Structures are given as C-alpha cells and as structure tokens.
Amino acid sequence: xxxxxxEEQLGVESEDEFSELSDSELQEAFSKGLLKPGMNLCVDxxxxxxxxxxxxxxxxxxxxxxxxxVERLDMTNLPAEDVLSKVEEKFLEKTDEDVTVDDxxxxxxxxxxxxxxTVLQALPLLSKHGIATKRPEDYFAEMAKSDLHMQKIRKKLxxxxxxxERSEKAKKLREQRKFGKKVQIEVIQxxxxxxxxxxxxxxxxxxxxxDKLDFLEGDKREKNTTQGSKKVLNKKGSSGKRKxxxxxxxxxxxxxxxxxxxxxxxxDVSSFRAKVAHGRGNKGGKKGRGGKQNKRPGKSVRKKMKxxx
Numbered sequence: 001x002x003x004x005x006x007e008e009q010l011g012v013e014s015e016d017e018f019s020e021l022s023d024s025e026l027q028e029a030f031s032k033g034l035l036k037p038g039m040n041l042c043v044d045x046x047x048x049x050x051x052x053x054x055x056x057x058x059x060x061x062x063x064x065x066x067x068x069x070v071e072r073l074d075m076t077n078l079p080a081e082d083v084l085s086k087v088e089e090k091f092l093e094k095t096d097e098d099v100t101v102d103d104x105x106x107x108x109x110x111x112x113x114x115x116x117x118t119v120l121q122a123l124p125l126l127s128k129h130g131i132a133t134k135r136p137e138d139y140f141a142e143m144a145k146s147d148l149h150m151q152k153i154r155k156k157l158x159x160x161x162x163x164x165e166r167s168e169k170a171k172k173l174r175e176q177r178k179f180g181k182k183v184q185i186e187v188i189q190x191x192x193x194x195x196x197x198x199x200x201x202x203x204x205x206x207x208x209x210x211d212k213l214d215f216l217e218g219d220k221r222e223k224n225t226t227q228g229s230k231k232v233l234n235k236k237g238s239s240g241k242r243k244x245x246x247x248x249x250x251x252x253x254x255x256x257x258x259x260x261x262x263x264x265x266x267x268d269v270s271s272f273r274a275k276v277a278h279g280r281g282n283k284g285g286k287k288g289r290g291g292k293q294n295k296r297p298g299k300s301v302r303k304k305m306k307x308x309x
Contacts, residue, residue: 069129070129070131073122075122077114077118077121079110080113080117081113
C-alpha cells in the first residue's frame with residue numbers, strides 16, 4: 001500500500017513538472033518514453049452561471065434617459081378593437097389560450113391591429129406637439145444624385161439596350177441562315193434521292209427486269225400541275241403579252257396547210273408584180289458584163305492582194 005501511495009505522489013509530481021514544461025521539452029520526454037498514454041486526461045469543468053440581479057438593474061439604470069416623448073417616439077399598446085367581428089355580430093372574443101402560434105393569419109391580423117392602435121394613439125400626440133404628419137403640396141426634395149450622374153446612367157443603360165438588341169438581331173439572322181441552309185440541304189438530298197430512284201428504275205426497265213413505266217408518272221404529275229396552274233391564270237385573266245401573241249400567232253390548233261391556195265386566193269392576182277416575178281427589178285443585186293453577179297474572191301486571193309498592196 002505504501003508503494004502505491006508513493007507511485008501516486010511521484011505521478012502527481014511528474015504531472016506538475018510536465019505541465020510547466022514547454023512543447024519541445026514535452027516532445028523530448030515523449031520520445032524517451034517518459035510520457036505514456038492515459039496519463040493526461042481532459043476534464044470538462046462545469047460552467048457556473050452568475051445571475052447578478054443588482055448589476056443588471058444598474059445597467060438598465062445607466063441606459064435609461066429622461067427624454068421627452070418627441071425625442072423617443074416609443075409606443076406601447078395592445079391591439080386595436082376588432083371592428084369586423086362586431087359588424088359580423090361575433091361578440092365572443094378569443095382568449096389567449098384559443099390563439100394558436102402556428103396560425104399565420106391570426107398572427108398577421110394581431111400585428112395589423114396593433115399597428116392600427118399605434119397609429120390611432122400616435123397621431124393625436126404628434127399633432128399636439130406640432131409635428132407634421134402630411135407632406136405639403138409645394139414640397140420640393142432635392143435628389144440624392146445630380147442630373148449629370150443620372151444622364152451618365154441613362155446613356156449607359158441605352159448603350160446596354162442597343163447591345164442587347166444587336167445581339168438579338170444577330171442571333172435571329174444566324175438562326176434564319178441555319179434554317180435556310182437546312183432547307184436547302186433537304187431539297188438537294190430529296191432531288192438526289194429522286195434522281196437515284198429514277199436511274200435505278202430506268203436501268204431495271206432497260207435490263208428487262210420490269211415492264212412497268214411507273215417512274216414516268218412523276219413527270220406526268222408535274223405537267224398536270226403546271227397545266228392546272230396555267231388554267232387558273234387563264235381564269236383570272238390573260239396578260240397583255242398573252243393577248244398580243246394570241247392575236248399574232250393564233251390560239252393553237254392545226255398549223256399545217258394554212259398557206260395552201262384556195263379558189264379565191266388563186267383567182268386573186270392583185271398582189272402580182274411582173275418585175276419581181278421575172279427578175280427585172282434590182283432585187284437580184286449587181287451584175288457584171290456577162291450578166292453574172294460579182295463574186296467575192298477567196299481568202300488566199302485576198303491575202304495575195306493585201307501583200308501586193
């Protein structure tokens with residue numbers, strides 16, 4: 001027993017010694033094995049709460065100032081009377097026990113009624129002390145910022161708006177270009193597909209694999225559509241160009257045999273000219289001494305003539 005007491009005393013003395021040592025000395029002691037786990041324990045001390053009532057009262061007294069109400073403008077009152085409940089003949093008022101804290105509507109109504117009571121009590125006091133509660137009609141308040149500063153802000157806002165509008169326009173143009181390019185690619189792909197299908201159908205027909213000419217129905221349909229559109233235009237009314245062509249060339253139909261002679265045209269000799277018919281006029285061009293026309297010399301002869309000159 002005596003040895004145990006001696007070890008405890010030595011342990012206490014060693015703890016006191018190590019508590020006064022610095023960090024470097026403690027590290028050296030730990031490396032030598034003098035410090036062992038379980039020797040140092042953290043003890044939570046119970047916090048003592050001091051309720052000094054006299055000191056608190058003294059602090060409140062220091063805070064208090066005997067100032068007039070105009071300087072303080074503080075109001076302490078109960079909520080105003082509930083007029084709506086009287087109008088609706090609800091005379092039974094709720095007690096504090098019936099009011100629930102979690103009811104947001106009740107809580108907001110209590111705040112509203114208390115603000116009403118404050119206004120009803122504060123307005124007479126303000127008028128009594130000569131404090132104005134309404135803004136006069138000719139009241140002029142100077143702005144916190146100068147006109148120059150506000151103009152700078154306005155210019156900056158306008159420039160930002162212009163930049164936004166330009167970016168929106170550029171975005172729309174890019175979208176339109178993308179859409180147009182997409183449509184163009186789709187049209188080209190469609191044409192290539194139709195062409196490929198047509199070529200394959202023609203090859204099959206040439207090789208004798210099929211005896212159908214269904215691939216030509218597409219052209220017929222296109223012709224029918226164009227003829228139908230022309231008919232619609234004719235129904236609406238022909239243009240001046242169309243009228244002139246119709247007057248000059250006719251309305252279509254049979255053209256062969258239109259210049260053949262008839263009995264009347266054969267007997268009509270009013271347009272006959274003997275000089276023209278027998279070549280007596282100047283229509284035949286210039287003639288030489290033998291009555292033959294002058295012919296132009298050949299290319300080689302013309303070159304020789306040029307070289308001589």
